[in-house]
Amino acid sequence: MRQLRSLIVPDLRSLLMRTSALFALLMTGMLACAAAGGEPVPVPPWEPSPPPYFLAQPIHRIDRYAVWQDYAVDRQGYFRTRVIDTPYGAYYHFNGKPYPFLYLHPLDYMPYASE
Numbered sequence: 001m002r003q004l005r006s007l008i009v010p011d012l013r014s015l016l017m018r019t020s021a022l023f024a025l026l027m028t029g030m031l032a033c034a035a036a037g038g039e040p041v042p043v044p045p046w047e048p049s050p051p052p053y054f055l056a057q058p059i060h061r062i063d064r065y066a067v068w069q070d071y072a073v074d075r076q077g078y079f080r081t082r083v084i085d086t087p088y089g090a091y092y093h094f095n096g097k098p099y100p101f102l103y104l105h106p107l108d109y110m111p112y113a114s115e
Helices: 002-008 012-035 066-070
Strands: 071-073 079-081 083-086 089-092
Touching: 066 071
Parallel strands: none
Antiparallel strands: 071 079, 083 089
16 A cells, blocks of 8 residues: 555655756746847848959060060171160160270261161
């Protein structure tokens, strides 16, 4: 009979454990609802990510005829290295070194010819 009575009417300790567990669960749920009870946080609109920036380097094409800028035609029709004449002295066009033969070879020099 005692076993039957323990099945029907639980003792005080188990009753307290059950009610305290139910109370803790109920309080946790109420606190969670109270914390989330404010205004809902709006979801930001979806924006596609910008494409990555790609700066293309310009293609530097070498002129195949650029080497001829350093040459000029002499009085006999041959190509010679170009000499630039300035009031401060003559110099080679391709490297900037002084031209030492300006007064030694006056026939190679044409001051009246300009391009």
